[in-house]
Amino acid sequence: MDSGRYFLACSRYIELNPVRAWMVAQPEDHPWPSYAANATGRVDPLLTPHPEYLALGSDPTARASAYRPLVADALPDALTAKIRSYLQQQKVLGTDRFRSWVEARTGRFAAVRPVGRPPRHSNCP
Numbered sequence: 001m002d003s004g005r006y007f008l009a010c011s012r013y014i015e016l017n018p019v020r021a022w023m024v025a026q027p028e029d030h031p032w033p034s035y036a037a038n039a040t041g042r043v044d045p046l047l048t049p050h051p052e053y054l055a056l057g058s059d060p061t062a063r064a065s066a067y068r069p070l071v072a073d074a075l076p077d078a079l080t081a082k083i084r085s086y087l088q089q090q091k092v093l094g095t096d097r098f099r100s101w102v103e104a105r106t107g108r109f110a111a112v113r114p115v116g117r118p119p120r121h122s123n124c125p
Contacts, residue, residue: 006093007052008070011038013083015071027071039068085112 011034018030027035037044038053041060049063056070057063075083086093091112092102099111 007050009075009079010083010093011050011053012071012073012075013080016075035071038064039071040064089113 015027015033015035015038018024018033019027024030027033028039034044034047036042037047041064053063053067056066083093089112092099094102103109
């Protein structure tokens with residue numbers, strides 16, 4: 001994931017997964033996600049705050065105050081679908097430049113491929 005551009009969107013996606021799955025009514029009702037720490041400023045020894053999260057405010061209270069409404073605002077359907085497609089194919093979510101950087105370092109194709117079989121070429125039997 002290209003953290004500078006997509007980290008907070010992906011965080012919102014993850015925090016809202018239990019809500020979308022009808023497991024809980026609110027993200028804070030789920031016992032395991034990072035929402036409890038990020039939205040309250042509570043220290044969780046299992047979490048390392050991401051620089052994008054830290055940039056939300058100058059102290060834990062300010063960051064939590066900025067994070068709660070961010071998560072409360074539902075992700076647009078198009079962004080949710082985009083994140084889901086990248087996750088399903090285990091590909092890199094980010095800018096073309098970031099994707100090229102990952103491809104150069106891993107030697108693997110990093111973009112999402114279209115759903116379905118590739119089109120059949122007319123010169124193939």
